[in-house]
Every structure is written in structure tokens, then in C-alpha cells.
Amino acid sequence: MHDATVTETGSHGGQDAHATYTGLDNVKLAMWAFLGSECLFFGALISAHLLYRNQTMGGPTRHDVYDIPYTSVSSFVLLMSSLTMVLALAAIQRGDQRRLRIWLMATALLGASFIGGQFFEFTEFVHAGLTIQTSPFGSSFFVLTGFHGAHVTIGILMLLSMYTLSKLGKLPSSDARKIEMVGLYWHFVDIVWIVIFTVVYLFP
């Protein structure tokens, strides 16, 4: 098993993965290690927010600014984007390029809707007097949700890149792993939002 140039059929619709000593796809392993490290990143930001959420320094409190029904709709949009993402993966594994592009674009549009909603929410908060400089609560809130929004934006760019590659005929079914990696990243930003939505917005 020392010949690392030998290829074997992977688990995702005929893609090729280089044989490894572990028998696992190294790219996928690296992606999971990266996502594990991202847990630490967001864990630190969420911890900071939980510590500072009540330190408003006379500025608006979370009860003054949060609009739970509005944020619930945003959360729903992001959750559904995970469905369209996994349907895109299923499409490329079947070799269905047309549906792949439909689901990729649907995912990117849902992500863009989420970002648009977040931009609107931030604008409303600033109008209500809560900025990143107002208080520790404002700082920790904007840094946490802002970094999450930046991750979603990077995900949208990756989705549009995959869409373009497919449109140009440069994303055959044998490259399904690329979509799987983008999908893992996308689902990760979704599960981070699951935690943020509950802990930041819903916890009393």
C-alpha cells in the first residue's frame, strides 16, 4: 500500500481518490480537521458573547433590538439552503449537470437572501443605537454574527465558482468531491447558525 499513485474508486459516484495509508480521502480528512478548528473559532466568539451579552453600558439591550420572528425566517432560509446543497451533491453523483446547476444556484440565492437579511438587521440595530462600539454586547454580537456572515459570503462565492465550472463543462461527475467539500463547508456554516440562533437570539 505504499504506492500512493494508485487510484481507487471513492464512495461518491465514481470519483477517484488516491489510495492512502488510512484508506481515507486525505482531502476530506483535511476538510474535517479544518471544520474542527472552525468549531474552536466560533466557540471562542460565542463564549465571548455569552459573557458580555448583558453588558450594555446604557445602550440598547438585546430585548430592545432583537426581532425573533424576522431572524426565525432567516434561520429557516439558511436551513433550507442545506437541503438544496445536498440535492446538488446528489445530482452530480447521478451525473445530472442541469439539476446540479439548479440546486447550486438555489443554494447561492438562499445564502444571498440570508446575507441580505443580516445586512438589513444590522442596519436596523445601528438605527436603534447599537453599533460595534456601543457596548461589549454590541461588540461581541457584531463580531460573532459578522464573522458568520463572512463565512456565508465565502460559501456563496464557492457555490458560484462551482456553478461556473459546471456551466463551462469543467465539472464532470468524477469531480463530485469538489461539490462534497463545498457542501461540507456550507453545512458547517448552517450548523454554526443553528447554535447562534438558539444561544444568541432565543436563550433568555
Add this chain to the structure above:
Amino acid sequence: MDEQAHDHPSEFQYIKVAVFLAIVTALEVAVVYIGALERLLIPILGIMMVVKFFAVAGYFMHLKFDSKVFRRFFLLGIVLAIAIFGVVLWTFTVADRLTGVAS
């Protein structure tokens, strides 16, 4: 040695998981407005959050079906993240009190 992967869910199963996630999200929002559950809100919301988290990770990210090694990598990150929270919380609360630092 772990196998690389097992069969993944069908598209219909993905849709069922998405409907389940939507229902749990609706329940999460609903319980916030039920005054009688105020004292139990954090555990109830916490459980629903964990269920949603592992539904996405397990089915959409295929952790339930892929190699256990991937699962361990990810769980290690989660455990360390929770440990960070514990240490930060301890530092800013208990340790501050023990050393007499005003919060």
C-alpha cells in the same frame, strides 16, 4: 480499518430531514413565547439545538454514514470549543471572585 463510507440517504430522506428541521425550528420559536416554560427554556432550547445540529451533521454532512475518523475529528473540535467556553467562563467568574477582581 474504517471503511471510507456507506450508502448515503436518498433525496426523499434528505427532504424528510429538512421538514423535520423546519418543524423543530418552529417549535424552538414557539416555546420562547410560552410563559409557562420560562424556567425550562434553556434546557428545552438546548436539546432542540443539539438535535438540529446532529441532524444536519449526521445526514447532510454524512457523518452518520462516513468513516468514524471524520466524526472524531469534528467531535474533537466541538469538545475543545466547549472546553474553551468552560475555561473562559471560569476565568471571568469564579477566578475573578477568588482573586477579588471586581467584575
